[in-house]
Amino acid sequence: MSDEIPFYAPQGDEVTLFEHAWNNQLPLLIKGPTGCGKTRFVQHMAARLGRPLYTVSCHDDLTAADLVGRHLIGDSGTYWSDGPLTRAVREGAICYLDEVVEARKDTTVVLHPLTDDRRILPIERTGETLRAPDEFMLVISYNPGYQNLLKNLKPSTRQRFIASTFDFPDPELEKSVLIEETGIDAVLAARLVRLAESLRLLKNHDLEEAASTRLLVYAATLIGSGYPAHAACRAAIVEPLSDDAETLNALMEVVDALFDE
Numbered sequence: 001m002s003d004e005i006p007f008y009a010p011q012g013d014e015v016t017l018f019e020h021a022w023n024n025q026l027p028l029l030i031k032g033p034t035g036c037g038k039t040r041f042v043q044h045m046a047a048r049l050g051r052p053l054y055t056v057s058c059h060d061d062l063t064a065a066d067l068v069g070r071h072l073i074g075d076s077g078t079y080w081s082d083g084p085l086t087r088a089v090r091e092g093a094i095c096y097l098d099e100v101v102e103a104r105k106d107t108t109v110v111l112h113p114l115t116d117d118r119r120i121l122p123i124e125r126t127g128e129t130l131r132a133p134d135e136f137m138l139v140i141s142y143n144p145g146y147q148n149l150l151k152n153l154k155p156s157t158r159q160r161f162i163a164s165t166f167d168f169p170d171p172e173l174e175k176s177v178l179i180e181e182t183g184i185d186a187v188l189a190a191r192l193v194r195l196a197e198s199l200r201l202l203k204n205h206d207l208e209e210a211a212s213t214r215l216l217v218y219a220a221t222l223i224g225s226g227y228p229a230h231a232a233c234r235a236a237i238v239e240p241l242s243d244d245a246e247t248l249n250a251l252m253e254v255v256d257a258l259f260d261e
Helices: 014-023 038-049 064-068 084-091 105-114 171-182 186-200 213-224 229-241 245-258
Strands: 028-031 053-057 069-074 077-082 094-098 120-123 128-131 137-142 162-165
Touching: 014 028, 014 038, 014 162, 028 038, 038 053, 038 094, 038 137, 053 084, 064 069, 064 084, 064 105, 077 084, 084 094, 084 105, 084 120, 084 128, 105 120, 105 137, 171 186, 171 213, 186 213, 186 229, 186 245, 213 229, 229 245
Parallel strands: 028 137, 028 162, 053 094, 094 137
Antiparallel strands: 069 077, 120 128
């Protein structure tokens, strides 16, 4: 594991909360929009605490076996292969389940024994029961904006975690993130942040998702490498937000106002 700690600019007391959760063997739920820094925060904290990190990007087809493990067939016959959750428990690592609401509901049930005072992981296929060491921590995240009747986190699961809500950074902090991440100057960073603020006002009107800090970093990276600013904003910010031609034209009018070339 690299000794370098990934850059993360705190918005509040989330670093202190994470440290207290880890010290007290408490699982953590992070809520926030796409691209606001949830994954980077967990990477930062894992490195800060000196723990290995197992990240799972959850999806509709994710099964309990994908997390816990399964028997495989090799040259010497059948053998057991740990999944990322099991490896994290064995190693005293941090296991991060990103966008956990995307996983099937019967999959998340496997987390329950790890998120109460038992802190155990029963492995039915092998008859083994693992007890999580103090260093192990379970972190999950989701975007509340995507929740609906079919995709949400069951109350019986959600109430097993302490929780923290993330949002996009305030303008000054977001500007400093762009400068640190990409090396662009303060003037360009300020223009990109103003663009994001303008586009975020359209959230829930013409856009399903707001312009994320991640997209700003992409645009700044393109511009920093010599790609024209106007074209970079279209490729890295506008196009990922919508497929509708009329909406794209409206978004580009906002870009035109700030990056008139």
